[in-house]
Amino acid sequence: MLPLWMSWRYLTSKGSFLSLTTILSLLGMIIGVGALVASMAVFSGFETTLKHAVIDVVGHMMLVKRDSRIESLAELERQIYEIEPSVQSITPFVRTEAILASKGRISNVLVEGIDRETASKVVRIEKRLIEGKYSVESQNGTSVALLGKGLAKKMDLHVGDSFLVVVPQPAATSPRNFTPVKKKFLVGGLLDLGKYEFDQRMVVTSMQSVQSLSGIGDAITGVRIRMENDDHAVKLSGPLAEKLGESFFSINWFEINRNLFDAIRLEKMVIFLVILIIVVAACFNISSTLFISVLRRYSDISILKAVGAKRGFVIGIFTYQGLLIGVVGSALGILLGIFLSYGFFFLQEHFQLLAGEVYKLDRIYVEIRWTDLLGTFLAALFICFLSTLAPAWRGARLNPVEGLRYE
Secondary structure, X not given: XXXXXXXXXXXXXXXXXXXXXXXXXXXXXXXXXXXXXXXHHHHHHHHHHHHHHHHHHXXXXXXXEOOOOEOOHHHHHHHHHHHOOOOOEEEEXXXXXXXXXXXXXXXXXEEEEEOHHHHXXXXXXXXXXXXXXXXXXXEOOEEEEEEEHHHHHHHOOOOOOEEEEEEEEEOOOOOOOEEEEEEEEEEEEEEOOXXXXXXXXXXXXXHHHHHHHHOOOOOEOEEEEEOOOHHHHHHHHHHHHHHHOOOEEEEEHHHHOHHHHHHHHHHHHHHHHHHHHHHHHXXXXXXXXXXXXXXXXXXXXXXXXXXXXXXXXXXXXXXXHHHHHHHHHHHHHHHHHHHHHHHHHHHHHHOOOOOHHHXXXXXXXXXXXXXXXXHHHHHHHHHHHHHHHHHHHHHHOOOHHHHHOOO
């Protein structure tokens, strides 16, 4: 490891480590790597936040019967468990489009009825509660509902307020006409469902309330399913529906926002490559630093070659010197990136950084993945290594006589 020791001696001797060129090279590496780490953390956090929001509200998989309601829940559950034993839990749901009316305002909403006993085993709506009480049980004969925070804000509804839900039903006299069926609800709590569309439209109540409002008796719209893990659900959703028959179709958490998930992954790759240009520019600074070091060390290189040092030994000295600068810059850059990531998290707690109607999320968690850190570190180090080859090769080709002529 003699070349590594000599590289360190060259960097730290005569104040060369604190020279202007070295400092500029370090700053370039730190800024480039820091920007890469922060951008990867934000994109990873965006993807994870969206994924958790969808799974918490709709479960791993949703199974619905085409053009009809499901009459026998017990029979459907039996078939599902026989076809796919890895299914952990199943819960029924009833869904209908409706109009919410309150205080002279109206809004198109999606009313979903859940089974209080089994819903918590499949979805995680309870942990999304931000105000009120997680309950959909009737109070004094009036149905209780949970509202998305965006819908509640838009309609100026608070916990304890009442509102009407109106569902159009075909008239008994003529199928061309509709009769509005309305039902009164109390606001039992407010939910932060994590996704802009959910918060703006969803009303969650008991399954019995929606069944009576829709006039479908004991029938259900479909079932939600929780699997062993997230990726397992994506692979099995299609085959499960096929085995149940043509009358069933399924949709998993990934398919609900497939375009957005694909866009996130593509943009993450593009952003990585774009910001990597900063690291490449910083490595040009490292290359220029090494060229200057080679010029300053002409006599030292000549002495080494005169006493028998081979070309590979000299290349190793300046290669290690550039890599040492790269390692220090990458390490400090990772620390800067982590700081910037948590700075973004702090700022979004106090300021509206994301527009929900544009980004689908108005708040995200920052996720720093060790794979992103490792990939960023190795990419920066590899580019740094490539930038050291030219000056190292230049030093190795030096003629000892040329370097000692004026000594």
